[in-house]
Amino acid sequence: MGLVAALVRSSFLVHAVYAQAARDDGLTPQQGQLLCVLMAQPYGMGELCSMLGLAKSSLTGLVDRTENNGLVRREPDPRDSRAVRVALTPRGARLADRFYTEACRRIEELPAGLDPAERDTLAGLLGRIVLDHKVPAVFAEPDQASPGG
Amino acid sequence: MGLVAALVRSSFLVHAVYAQAARDDGLTPQQGQLLCVLMAQPYGMGELCSMLGLAKSSLTGLVDRTENNGLVRREPDPRDSRAVRVALTPRGARLADRFYTEACRRIEELPAGLDPAERDTLAGLLGRIVLDHKVPAVFAEPDQASPGG
DNA sequence: TGGTTGTGGTTCGTACTGCGAACCAGTACG
């Protein structure tokens, strides 16, 4: 298989697994992403836009829907009365944790046919590609999932 | 970077590049996919469903829209008067070719920082992951792009 | 030959995604 085909097809595979994990937790992939990003800390709408690569108007809707589901909350920014901080609700935090853990587990299973050394090689090569390009930090590294403990 | 994060983020990267290539040709990613699949030969709706991993009703809409854009055509199946063959129109074929070539070019550029041996290794590892799982054949290998000339 | 069952596709209603343009409110700068 050529490198292009391998990249494209593996990317579809990962996306499908990710989407299914979200679905199993009653989330859309986008809502899952939002929760994962907010696991680290609350963010303003503008920050979320650039992190998720969305237009402002798209994000408003996404946050609206996720808020209606009781998973996130808009809090006023004490420093700027126009601005808003989007934060996880307790329920959202629990669900984010669950979803994140499970999504990682499933994706980690994908390279089951590779031995540890090969996994390492793969992680290294993909990591270099990712770092060579501007990729929104949509999915924290497992090791950094809970920064600050 | 952990393997999970590398997989997820590279998958977002590939998807973004793919989507942008489609957009530059006036296509949505889904329509681009449809065209790419049909480059090989016409298919029935059912076949397309399983190849693209979509529900029947979703595919009807996708084909409708692509047909309205003049890129594909529904032809009656001579063997089954219920069935339909979806085929590229001449314009669709030209556009498919253009899009496919360009998308491949851009994706091929992603691992620019890797030397040939590393690319080979990466293709091999990803290829094994893909083959280990049921991944719809959404993107033909470059070498097989124009089967039968 | 005729009825039942299965299959290929479409239609319909619903929810979500994503964008740009227009807009409002509050901040920052002059």
Add this chain to the structure above:
DNA sequence: CGTACTGGTTCGCAGTACGAACCACAACCA
């Protein structure tokens, strides 16, 4: 102060995707 900029929302639009219901034909069997 007034003007420009910025953070967010609203609105209209097009596309994506699903399941349920449905139709027409095919396939099978009695």
